[in-house]
Structure formats: C-alpha cells, structure tokens
Amino acid sequence: MANYEAVIGLEVHVQIRTHSKMFTRVATGYGQPENTLTDPTVLALPGALPVMNRAALDAIIKAGLMLGCEIAPVCKWDRKNYFYPDSPKNYQISQYDQPICLGGAVEIELPGPARNLMGEHKLIPLTRIHLEEDVGKCSHGATDSLVDYNRAGTPLMEIVSEPALHSGEEAYAYLTALRAAIVQGGISDCDMEKGQMRCDANISIRPVGATGLGTKVELKNLNSISYVRAGIDHEIKRQVALIESGGTIVQETRDYDGLTGASQSLRTKEMAHDYRYFPDPDLMPVQVDEAWKARLRASCPELPFDRQRRYFRDYELPYTLTSVLIWDRPLAEYFEAAVKAGGAAGKARAQQIGNWIANDLLRELKAGGAAGAEGTGGAGGLALAEVKMRPEHIAELVELVESGKLLGPAAKEVFAQTFASGEAPLAVAERAGLLAQPTDSGDLEAWCREAIANNAKAAAEFRAGKESAINGLKGPVMKAARGKANPREVDETLRRLLAE
C-alpha cells in the first residue's frame, strides 16, 4: 500500500427540487402510485415535444455560482442514445460537450487530530456540472420485470469532479461539503435514501510519485456517504492486492454492497456503451446573460466554511461550537438572530448564546417528534421553525444569567418552560419565583466582611495578586445567603471590601 497512491474522481447526481419535470409540466414526486406522474412527453409518445423547465435551469446556475463555476454563456442539449426500458425515449436528454457549468471547486475539511480541533482544508476542483433528466425505475422479479416512470424526466444535475481525491475519507468530506452547499442553497434535499443524491466513484491507483493516471474502475450503487467511503477504501485495497500479485486492473464497472462489504463486476470496457451523442433537434441552446446570473447570485447563501470563518473572526467562537452551527442553515440563522436580538451585548455573548443553542435547544429538538429540519444531520427531530422558543428568548435568557439575575439550575428551569410554552424567560422567572433574590445590601456586606475575617489567608493571597483566591471567599458568603445571593453582586462587594 505504501508504494501506491489512490486517485479518485466522483460523479454525483442530484435531483433538483422542482414542482414539475425537466421537459414537461407533469409533477415530480416520490412514493406515489406507480406510473401516475407521467404524460405523453415522459412516456415518449409520438409527437410529444420537450419544453425546458426554467426553475431547473435557475437551480443549476445557482449551484454553479455557489461552487465558483464559470457559467457558460451558451450551452446546449444532446441526446445520449442507449436502449434500456427505464428510458422510454430510447435516449436520455443530457449535455455532452457544452455543459452549463465549467470548473469551480468544493472546499473540504478532513478529520482533525481531535474532535475539538479543526482538520486540514483542501479545494477539490470540479470539471463540470451539467443538466439532464432522470430515468425511470425497473424492479426485476424472478420471471418478469416491472417499470415505473414516475422518476423519469425529473431534473438531474451531474457534478463531475477532477480526479483529485486520494482516499475514502476525502471522498466522504467532499460529499458532506457538497451536500451541505446544495441543501443550504435550497436546490435539493439530497436525501440519499430517496435517491435524491447518488454517487459513482471512479478509482485508480498509481505508484507514488507518478503523474499519469492508472486504469480506472467505476463503483456504482453507493447509496450512503459512509458506503462511498467504505467502498472506495475496499476498492483501493483490491487494486493494490491485484497489482502486487502480478495482475492487471481492467477497466470495468463494479457494484459495491455496503452491507456485505464486497464488490462484483457489472460490466467491462468491452461491454461499455457507445452513446452516439448528437445535439437534440427539438431543443434550442440556452443563453445565460449577466442579468440572469446576477439575479441568482443575489440568492446564493454563504457556504458553511465561509460562515465558520466569519464566526471565528466576528464572535471568536470555539471550533466545536462552529461545527455544530454551520452545517444546518436554519440553525445558523437562528443563532445569528439571537446574537442580533442581544443588541450591543449580543456580540460579546455570542458564545453563551451559541452554547444554549448547541446544547440545550438541539437536545430538545432531537427529542421532538416532528418532521426533520434540513436533513444535513443537524437538527433532525422537531423542525426549528415549529419551535416556540424564539431567538430573542435565548438572548433574554443569556442576559438574565450574565447579569446574575438567574443562577445555573434556575436558568435551566426557565429554558425548559420557555421551550415548552413560548413564554418569555423574564416572565417565566418572575412568575415561578426563579429570580435570584435581591439581597439586602447591608446583609450582603455583613456576610462578605465575615467571610474575609474568617478566611484571612485567602484574603491575603487575593490582596497579594492571586486572583483565584477570591473564590475561597465566595463559598462562605453564598452559604450565609443560603445560595440566593446574586453572584455578580457578591463578587463586586468582595472586591470592594478587599480593596479597602
């Protein structure tokens, strides 16, 4: 293994979330009764003609702009000819030599040395992104086969990477980042279980130091990001073992079974299709002008890693907290709304605000039963939009804690009640008697003087410059106050008396 380097390029197919199909107005959908989402165009009845779906074009241009692609001023449609029952037209409309998006890159993060440390970032260059139509679905029985055309004609974008990945781990990071960008851009939900995102991995190996490319093997049917990682690592080992035992790699397509961890050949190069691409005479080329691009550019959200850099810079958030927030756009926007609601103090308290969201709010969301939020592995459970606790409530809660009006356990209780009812934190705390008792300043001063007198050593240490020695005095004061004193007032009073 040490003598070989793996080279991997990924082809990722993503179904664009549109109401209607790519070239006709019949609805798209999943889980409907078989062959109900069809019409003469989908079924390729004689005389039916395709009409482009502008929403699908908008979505792919947006994806291209988010990933830094060049948007071709003119692109065209080609027929990819092959016969298989899942494509009733006998060809698939795709884009061959003039795709709509060229170049671009996906920024990835590899696992860090520890969970709380950021890993290495890399830019994985893209070759192209083009638009095509999805095919139907065949189910093969023992003696017969059935075909369902509901999926046929769904807008599908194919994102092709350069052969620039080198391990299953890198492919995993690439798919994670790509999926987040597409989901956060509102282009697709990328649910792999529903086939909304599918990945083929092209894998070759070469001696370390070589620059040419080895013979590639294409792995198909990788239906989860973890299976892609496992399938690639398995294929790299298989190729190295084959070469080391004196064999040669044949160009072929293999099927990797994520459950058994084994792969088998589906077809070799000799059986590869000759697609006889030619321009589709029924469709005009597409011209994308500056105004069209500008309109979509304005709708592009910030990419997760750009958001993370902004959180480091503006709020000095710790890495672990940012990596909870950035992968789920509604969650990140909720956090930013809470910081904003905190006004001038919000920015300084961004970390406390983030902690309540990442720990307490997410725990409640996950425990909730409603439909998933964004599907990026973030919130899950209850959707953020349905939550009664609003961002301003988090800001108010943090303000109460920071000003010493709410102590730890009481703050948790207020959180639980606000989450359940949507009643504002201050109102909850007042009604339930959870506010820290305003201590009589005379009492507080007396307790503090007593604590200083009874703990002369700690007092002397503090006066000599040992900052932490003050904690040794707070305990006795709190005890005298039966835990009800405002910690900030205790701190201030002790400091004032110690400075006398």
Ligand SMILES: Nc1ncnc2c1ncn2[C@@H]1O[C@H](COP(=O)(O)OP(=O)(O)OP(=O)(O)O)[C@@H](O)[C@H]1O
């Ligand atoms: N020798 C190689 N080793 C690893 N990856 C490769 C190699 N050669 C090409 N690739 C990668 O394989 C992928 C080829 O995808 P592309 O869609 O261009 O062609 P294809 O697989 O022949 O077409 P189809 O869409 O019909 O499957 C790209 O991601 C590319 O980076």
Ligand SMILES: [Mg+2]
């Ligand atoms: Mg391809």
Ligand SMILES: [Mg+2]
């Ligand atoms: Mg391919």
